[in-house]
Amino acid sequence: MSKTKFWINWSIDCEATQHSVNDAGLGLKGARGYADILDANGMKGTFFIIPKDAESNPDFYRSLTGRGHETGLHLHPGDEGYFEFAGVMGPEEQHELVSVAKDRWSQAMGFEPVCFCMGYASANDYTYGVLEDLGFRHGQVGLPGRRLPETASVWEGEPLYIHYTNRYNRLLPGDMDFVDVPHTVDIESYMWGGKHPQDLRVELVDAKNHWYTAYKSVMRQKDDETIPVKVIRGVTHNTFDYTDPDNFRRQTLLGMIDGIKNILEDADCECIPATVGTIVEKFRETVPKIDAKKLLKLDRRGYQGKKTV
Ligand SMILES: [Zn+2]
Known part of the structure; x- marks a missing residue:
């Protein structure tokens, strides 16, 4: 019997030039060190880059594709001259904002991005439609379980796993071409005072705590x-x-990579290093799009205490 396959991706938001950090040198060290660690451990990365980071170190970021990694657009609206949080904007403003950032990124990188990640995971029911209309095909937009209205980032109820998105409702799967590949989260463990589910964000906790999050996700998914x-x-x-x-984050990352490899080996699962784009290609081959209207149905079994069979 063949082993259960797990697709393993390591992403990084490259945003060291944003106004609150403003350190392109640190950004290059961060991204370069991350890429080197992934290469040394046979892993694949997706680098979500804000336009100014791309403009600051274009040669390095362009070289990542040749190393088997993926690059996409990361967007912090405040750094493009807009309000900080996209999730409170209408469709026209979001379209303009993403379009401006995409053009700037394409100038620096020499090609157009198809992969996207919004800063703060701040989005609303217009966002996926805007992204698809501007030629984006996949990325990370939702953050399942997050309840952070102060950044217009509310995602409780979003599917936990990879899915085609819905043009009219960000919390439901749908029939759009844009595929969202969320973070791995443990919705039983909340941080930030109950607003953010524990995820595999390297800097959030140490490698020991990340081990439990990864283990639970593997066990939940394995036979599902x-x-x-x-x-x-x-x-x-x-x-x-x-x-x-x-650097403690580097040590944590190395511990996480080892931990995840070991969890998969012990569970008799296959570890397939992949970019978000590669994972999405596999998903498109395997899974048809969904008409959400066929999924929705109120569960009326409890009405008047009716028997279920
Ligand atoms: Zn960011």
């Missing part, structure tokens, strides 16, 4: 046939110096 493409995704930012052997 409703999840045809099983994914584990770790994430971080290029605001940490991943080239420095004494």
Whole structure:
């Protein structure tokens, strides 16, 4: 019998030039160190880059594709001259904002991005439609379980796993071309005062705590046939110096990579390093799009205490 396959992705938001950090040198060290660690461990990365980081170190970011990694657009609206949180904007404003950032990124990188990640996971029911209309095909937009209305980032009820998105409702799967590949989260463990589910964000906790989150996700997904493409995704930012052997985040990342490999081996599962784009290709081959109207149905079994059979 063949082993259950798990697609493992390591993402990084490259945003060290945003106004609150403003350190392109640190950003390059962070992203370069991260890429080197992934290469040394046979892993694949997705680098979500804000336009100014791309403009600051274009040669490095362009070289990542040749190393088997993926690059996409990361967007912090405040750094493009707009209000900080996209989730409170109408469709026209979001369209303009994403379009401006996409053009700037394409100028720096020499090609158009198809992969996207919104800063703060701040989005609303217009966002997926805007992204698809602007030619984006996949990315990370939702953050399942997050309840952070102060950044217009409310995602409780979003599917936990990879799915085609819905043009009219960000919390439901749908028949749009844009595929969202969320973080790996443990919705039983909340942080930030109950607002953010524990995820595999390197800087959130130490490697020991990440082990439990990864283990629970592998165990939940392993025998669940409703999840045809099983994914584990770790994430971080290029605001940490991943080239420095004494850096705690670097040590945590190395511990997480080992931990996830060991969990999969012990569970008799296959570890397939992949970019978000590769995972989405596999998903498109395997899974048809969904008409959400066929999924929705109120469960009336409890009405008048009726018997279920
Ligand atoms: Zn960001």
